[in-house]
Amino acid sequence: MGSPIDSWIAERSGLGHPVDPAELAAWQGLRLREALARAFAHSPFYRRRLSGIDLEGGGDRELLERIPFTYPAQLVNEGPAFLCLPPEAVARIASLYSSGTEGTHKRVYFSAADLERTVDFFDFGMRELVEPGDRCLVLFSSRTEHSIARLLETALARRGIATIIREPAWGASEALDAAGDCDCIVGMPAQLHYLSRLAPRLRPKTVLLSADYVPRSIVGALEAAWPCRVFSHYGMTELGYGCAVQCAGREGHHLRSLDHIIEIVDPNSGRVLAPGNEGELVITTLRNEAMPLFRYRTGDRSSLCAEPCVCGSALPRLQAVTGRIAGIHEAAAVGCPSIHELDELLFSIPSLRNYEARLGGLPSAMQLRINADLEEGGEPEAIERRLRERLPPGLGLELDRTTIDPIRTQGKRRITREMEAR
Numbered sequence: 001m002g003s004p005i006d007s008w009i010a011e012r013s014g015l016g017h018p019v020d021p022a023e024l025a026a027w028q029g030l031r032l033r034e035a036l037a038r039a040f041a042h043s044p045f046y047r048r049r050l051s052g053i054d055l056e057g058g059g060d061r062e063l064l065e066r067i068p069f070t071y072p073a074q075l076v077n078e079g080p081a082f083l084c085l086p087p088e089a090v091a092r093i094a095s096l097y098s099s100g101t102e103g104t105h106k107r108v109y110f111s112a113a114d115l116e117r118t119v120d121f122f123d124f125g126m127r128e129l130v131e132p133g134d135r136c137l138v139l140f141s142s143r144t145e146h147s148i149a150r151l152l153e154t155a156l157a158r159r160g161i162a163t164i165i166r167e168p169a170w171g172a173s174e175a176l177d178a179a180g181d182c183d184c185i186v187g188m189p190a191q192l193h194y195l196s197r198l199a200p201r202l203r204p205k206t207v208l209l210s211a212d213y214v215p216r217s218i219v220g221a222l223e224a225a226w227p228c229r230v231f232s233h234y235g236m237t238e239l240g241y242g243c244a245v246q247c248a249g250r251e252g253h254h255l256r257s258l259d260h261i262i263e264i265v266d267p268n269s270g271r272v273l274a275p276g277n278e279g280e281l282v283i284t285t286l287r288n289e290a291m292p293l294f295r296y297r298t299g300d301r302s303s304l305c306a307e308p309c310v311c312g313s314a315l316p317r318l319q320a321v322t323g324r325i326a327g328i329h330e331a332a333a334v335g336c337p338s339i340h341e342l343d344e345l346l347f348s349i350p351s352l353r354n355y356e357a358r359l360g361g362l363p364s365a366m367q368l369r370i371n372a373d374l375e376e377g378g379e380p381e382a383i384e385r386r387l388r389e390r391l392p393p394g395l396g397l398e399l400d401r402t403t404i405d406p407i408r409t410q411g412k413r414r415i416t417r418e419m420e421a422r
Contacts, residue, residue: 001312003247005254008124009315012258021314028261029060031286036067038084039292045074045081046292064261064284069270070296075106075238082291083109090290091115092146094237108237111289115146118240121256122155125245129206129231130184132160137179139166139187140211140410148211148241152186166407172198175407179204186210189218189343190354190406190413196225197353197375204228208245210235212412213321215343234321236298239283244318249310252317259287262318263295264304267325275306275316280325301325331415334359334366335392339415345386346370351378354404360418367396369418373404 002018010017013027036055039046053066075082083090091112095105130136136156141149143165153163164178176199179185185192186208195202207222210233219230234253235243243260244253255262261284264273273279281300285293302321308314323340331338337345342357354373361367368391372383380399387397 003249003254003309003311003313004124004127005121005245005247005256006311006313006315008121009258012120018312019315021316024257024315025060028257028286029063031258032060032064032261032284035284035286035288035292036063036294039294042084043082043292045078046294049294064263064295065272067284067294069282070293072106072238072297072299075108079107079109082293084292085109085111085290096237106238109290110146110240113289114240114287115151117259117287118242119151119155121242121259122152123158125233125242125254126152126156126161126184126208127159128246128248129208129229130156130159130161134183134205135162135164135181136184136186137164137166137175137182139175139185139191139407141165142168148235148237151241171405171408176202184208188212188406188410188412189214193218193221193347194354194373194406196222200225202226206231208233213323213340213343215340215347216320217344217346217348221347232320234300234302234318236283238293238296238298239285240288243283247309247311247313251310252305252319254309254313254317255315257315260285262304262316264302267301273303275304278303278319278322281318281321299325301328327414335395336366336368336415337390339413341390342415343413345390346383349382349386351375351382354406355383356402356404356416358416358418361396365396366394367398369398369400371400371402371404374401 006019009019015023040050049068089111090109092110094108138149138152141147149165156163172194176195179202182204184206185204188211189209192207204226205228207228207230214232222230231246233245235241242256244255246253263282264279265282266273267280278301281298281302283296283298300321301323303319305317305319309317323338328338336359346352346355351374352372353375356371358369359366360369372380384399391397
């Protein structure tokens with residue numbers, strides 16, 4: 001009983017199977033103290049941040065809550081100061097553009113051992129989806145060395161599973177050609193939804209949705225179009241890509257607990273919330289060699305579930321991520337649904353393959369512009385009716401038909417702002 005991630009935790013920690021939650025928490029506490037000591041000794045950033053804080057006394061929970069939060073802006077402004085290794089020991093540097101900070105980016109550093117732990121997590125996390133002899137198509141990322149696609153390819157190869165990775169020039173046609181004989185397809189939700197509308201007769205056994213928020217409407221659409229099992233995964237580059245993945249029960253996400261401590265905090269006060277309460281996802285890395293992160297504010301909204309999983313696991317799980325907190329607040333400020341709410345509203349429309357959303361106009365007269373990729377014969381009126389039920393009277397609406405191939409247009413979904421001056 002239990003998920004493959006439980007087996008990974010048991011085997012790699014020596015705690016035995018089934019893993020006792022209290023024993024795992026104690027194991028994490030020891031790793032936390034080791035990580036703090038190492039960061040204080042080797043990271044200029046954390047030496048300053050942790051100076052004057054009692055890193056020895058009290059219980060593990062009290063210690064964790066004494067640590068100040070780490071923010072994405074600090075990675076942008078002080079990235080190299082996080083490093084705990086000499087530059088020559090860094091195996092990969094990933095650059096990420098920071099939302100809301102035009103022209104700046106975060107640099108995330110990994111050692112070879114950091115990357116190997118991700119490969120090991122992927123190996124176990126994919127065991128519910130594929131088996132030796134299967135073929136897997138990966139539609140996001142690239143063949144760049146140490147990219148998430150290459151790390152997944154390495155993990156699957158250890159179990160005799162072949163991997164096809166999307167080429168940069170691919171569009172939907174090339175992706176469908178590659179998917180024809182694949183047992184599993186891994187991609188962003190909008191990518192897989194688009195392919196299911198173009199090719200409803202495709203028959204993958206499993207689908208893994210990752211790299212963006214996963215709308216329930218897309219999960220339902222995929223299961224209806226392709227009689228397959230749809231799984232979801234949550235991860236961030238800053239955390240070593242992999243973080244939490246569903247088991248066969250698909251009720252919550254099993255956590256990468258050997259490498260992370262997960263907290264849910266009130267976005268405004270920073271107060272830690274009990275399981276079942278939704279707030280901001282905060283993550284502490286336990287074994288990162290190159291770039292440790294303590295109490296990192298992800299900006300994602302979710303909650304923890306402490307109830308046992310249907311698979312038999314008694315370990316805490318992460319519920320679905322329900323959006324970016326900043327995006328939700330920005331949209332609400334002008335009376336517009338967030339991109340995640342729009343996805344839930346619109347992707348359940350059978351004739352809609354994809355769409356883009358833009359906010360424009362004067363601040364006093366905002367307008368939501370939807371560019372919709374519809375099947376032949378699809379009616380824009382269905383979209384308008386669905387939106388009119390949700391939009392406030394003062395928010396204008398404009399609809400246009402277009403073609404939007406998400407295989408070519410990689411990236412997380414968002415509402416583009418087109419503010420006009422008075």
